[in-house]
Amino acid sequence: MHLVIITSLDALSRNNAASLLAGRSPGTPVVLHDLLDGGLVTRRIHLGEQLIERESTMLEHGCLSCTVRFDLAPALLRLARDGADRAVVALPPGTTAENAIDGLHATAPGAFTVGTVAFALRPEDVEDQVWDHHTLFASGYTAVPEDSRTPGEFVMGELLFADTVLATTSDVLPSDAVLAARGRQLIGELAPHAPLSPIGDATLGTHDYASAQARSRPGVVLMPAAPSAPFRTVEHRIARPLHPQRFRTALGAIAEGCCFVRGSVWIAGMPDTRIAVHGVGPRISLGNGGTWTKHGEWCRGTHLALTGDELDDDDITRLLDACALTDEELGSSATLQQSTHN
Numbered sequence: 001m002h003l004v005i006i007t008s009l010d011a012l013s014r015n016n017a018a019s020l021l022a023g024r025s026p027g028t029p030v031v032l033h034d035l036l037d038g039g040l041v042t043r044r045i046h047l048g049e050q051l052i053e054r055e056s057t058m059l060e061h062g063c064l065s066c067t068v069r070f071d072l073a074p075a076l077l078r079l080a081r082d083g084a085d086r087a088v089v090a091l092p093p094g095t096t097a098e099n100a101i102d103g104l105h106a107t108a109p110g111a112f113t114v115g116t117v118a119f120a121l122r123p124e125d126v127e128d129q130v131w132d133h134h135t136l137f138a139s140g141y142t143a144v145p146e147d148s149r150t151p152g153e154f155v156m157g158e159l160l161f162a163d164t165v166l167a168t169t170s171d172v173l174p175s176d177a178v179l180a181a182r183g184r185q186l187i188g189e190l191a192p193h194a195p196l197s198p199i200g201d202a203t204l205g206t207h208d209y210a211s212a213q214a215r216s217r218p219g220v221v222l223m224p225a226a227p228s229a230p231f232r233t234v235e236h237r238i239a240r241p242l243h244p245q246r247f248r249t250a251l252g253a254i255a256e257g258c259c260f261v262r263g264s265v266w267i268a269g270m271p272d273t274r275i276a277v278h279g280v281g282p283r284i285s286l287g288n289g290g291t292w293t294k295h296g297e298w299c300r301g302t303h304l305a306l307t308g309d310e311l312d313d314d315d316i317t318r319l320l321d322a323c324a325l326t327d328e329e330l331g332s333s334a335t336l337q338q339s340t341h342n
Contacts (some may be wrong), residue, residue, distance in 0.1 A: 123183030
């Protein structure tokens with residue numbers, strides 16, 4: 001069965017996108033899931049303008065992955081047995097496309113082919129979502145209290161994984177031309193691999209799971225071909241290892257003005273470990289990115305990219321370069337040993 005998967009934070013944007021994309025292929029069913037409070041999952045299946053099925057199920061574990069495993073996959077398999085060779089899948093807000101695809105393949109290996117992964121959103125909302133410091137639950141996007149992701153973290157993850165970004169409008173919320181223009185420019189800077197288009201005239205991309213995973217890995221840097229003013233991305237490299245305390249201080253200062261920070265860092269005292277940097281809006285994290293390779297993408301060294309609309313190149317360069325070990329520190333084994341405990 002051939003699938004078009006739509007992911008979003010906004011149920012209205014998701015529904016609008018699903019309806020219009022299904023309309024391109026008459027007879028294509030649209031499967032929509034919503035996760036409500038207490039683990040209640042509502043499934044609706046539309047065929048054209050007709051609602052042909054509506055059911056609610058209480059999941060023992062009220063989580064998004066359970067929605068896919070225990071309700072979405074069986075529903076799609078049933079549609080396939082009834083003769084449907086394609087479907088539009090509209091995931092619950094906050095459900096990642098990657099988790100959904102993994103769940104479908106684990107539940108029914110070989111039964112589904114994902115042709116397109118589309119992320120639907122209103123461009124005027126994206127900047128607020130990126131800078132929202134609440135969790136998805138606290139901001140009202142999901143019904144899962146344990147979901148500690150921020151809206152920005154979800155948005156950035158979906159922008160990287162999706163091959164298609166759909167700009168939607170709302171009949172309920174007022175539009176703002178200035179914010180919408182800024183949103184389109186920011187999306188172009190954050191997701192240069194997936195051109196943004198209105199859903200009424202969208203050119204759908206082709207999903208490649210391996211490529212989507214590769215560009216979603218922590219530490220990967222995707223640079224736009226040209227800046228999307230007023231936003232732009234500053235890229236910086238350092239060949240020497242960095243002092244951990246100085247880097248931690250510098251990163252905090254730099255990240256305050258950046259909506260997206262990513263890259264890999266070489267920390268003194270950790271010669272074999274690549275530290276992956278990933279920051280969206282107000283939250284930034286450092287993680288174990290695996291080992292360095294001798295050749296290719298992860299050749300040892302620091303490589304950071306910082307995106308924002310008021311970046312000071314000289315200040316960023318000065319702060320980061322000051323983190324590099326001096327000649328004296330490089331020659332001091334005590335400094336390197338101390339670094340591993342800081």
